[in-house]
Amino acid sequence: FTLETELRKAIELDRLELYFQPLIDMSNGFVTGFEALARWKDPDYGMISPVEFIPVAEECGLILPLGRWALDRACQVLNEWDAKAGEVLPLKVSVNVSAAQFARDDIPSMVANILRANKTKPERLCLELTESVVVSDPARAAKVMSALRALNVSLAMDDFGTGYSNLAYLQQLPIDVLKIDRSFISDMLKERDKVAIVRAILSLASALGMETTAEGIETLEISQTLAALGCSFGQGYFYSPPVPADEAYAYMITRM
Numbered sequence: 001f002t003l004e005t006e007l008r009k010a011i012e013l014d015r016l017e018l019y020f021q022p023l024i025d026m027s028n029g030f031v032t033g034f035e036a037l038a039r040w041k042d043p044d045y046g047m048i049s050p051v052e053f054i055p056v057a058e059e060c061g062l063i064l065p066l067g068r069w070a071l072d073r074a075c076q077v078l079n080e081w082d083a084k085a086g087e088v089l090p091l092k093v094s095v096n097v098s099a100a101q102f103a104r105d106d107i108p109s110m111v112a113n114i115l116r117a118n119k120t121k122p123e124r125l126c127l128e129l130t131e132s133v134v135v136s137d138p139a140r141a142a143k144v145m146s147a148l149r150a151l152n153v154s155l156a157m158d159d160f161g162t163g164y165s166n167l168a169y170l171q172q173l174p175i176d177v178l179k180i181d182r183s184f185i186s187d188m189l190k191e192r193d194k195v196a197i198v199r200a201i202l203s204l205a206s207a208l209g210m211e212t213t214a215e216g217i218e219t220l221e222i223s224q225t226l227a228a229l230g231c232s233f234g235q236g237y238f239y240s241p242p243v244p245a246d247e248a249y250a251y252m253i254t255r256m
């Protein structure tokens with residue numbers, strides 16, 4: 001048993017599942033979209049966390065087929081939800097893109113092809129990138145991000161505040177949303193410094209014309225504080241953990 005062999009098999013046999021965690025509009029409490037998160041339930045070994053298999057996938061190149069699968073599956077699920085609702089739902093799905101995927105020069109055409117194959121409007125897709133994609137080659141990152149943005153998909157900077165944030169570059173990148181890392185959010189009301197950091201990120205985003213998503217909201221109090229501070233979107237166990245597509249649909253349909 002190696003994780004790599006088993007993961008290759010799981011991708012080929014379509015044994016991965018995409019879960020969805022709601023993104024909430026903090027100004028009215030409605031669902032505006034979902035973050036798609038990969039899950040691997042092995043028939044023998046049980047649930048294997050993405051924290052374990054994503055780094056393996058990145059090392060052995062499997063992140064490319066896995067990333068394509070996640071994008072494709074996210075578009076399929078949007079279509080399934082629209083069909084069920086009998087209308088085009090006003091929802092965005094956010095899909096994580098790893099540094100190894102972003103390093104490929106064909107990423108814009110890969111994304112365009114998947115959107116076209118599923119007849120998905122690009123406005124309904126957000127790609128979540130981490131700060132690491134910028135650090136290694138900022139000039140290239142700016143180019144690739146512009147090419148992606150030109151497709152009319154939106155771009156979010158994931159885990160913002162934990163990496164090496166070059167603020168000069170941030171201003172030049174076509175980023176739509178900063179996702180404030182959950183390490184600043186989950187226990188923010190217990191530590192004054194964290195509230196100060198969150199305020200600073202919110203005001204930075206506002207100055208740069210970007211929206212904000214707070215990750216890791218676990219309590220009503222924190223959701224109310226963030227709404228009062230003007231954070232655009234919220235995500236976390238307080239609303240819902242990541243759940244299978246059917247459960248996500250049931251959650252959303254009563255909250256939009």
Ligand code: G
Nearest residue numbers: 036037038049050051054070096097098242
């Ligand atoms: O739910 P959580 O345990 O789902 O996810 C753990 C980590 O795995 C997160 O950092 C998340 O971004 C990452 N992850 C989950 N699904 C995917 C995916 O489809 N692609 C990539 N690149 N990362 C993912």
Ligand code: G
Nearest residue numbers: 096158159215216217218235236237238242
């Ligand atoms: O790194 P990224 O932000 O893409 O991954 C999201 C991760 O955060 C997933 O592992 C998801 O399960 C987890 N997550 C989502 N909401 C919460 C929350 O409210 N609290 C905690 N501790 N983790 C969360």
Ligand code: MN
Nearest residue numbers: 035096128158
């Ligand atoms: Mn993410």
Ligand code: NA
Nearest residue numbers: 158159181215
């Ligand atoms: Na994150």
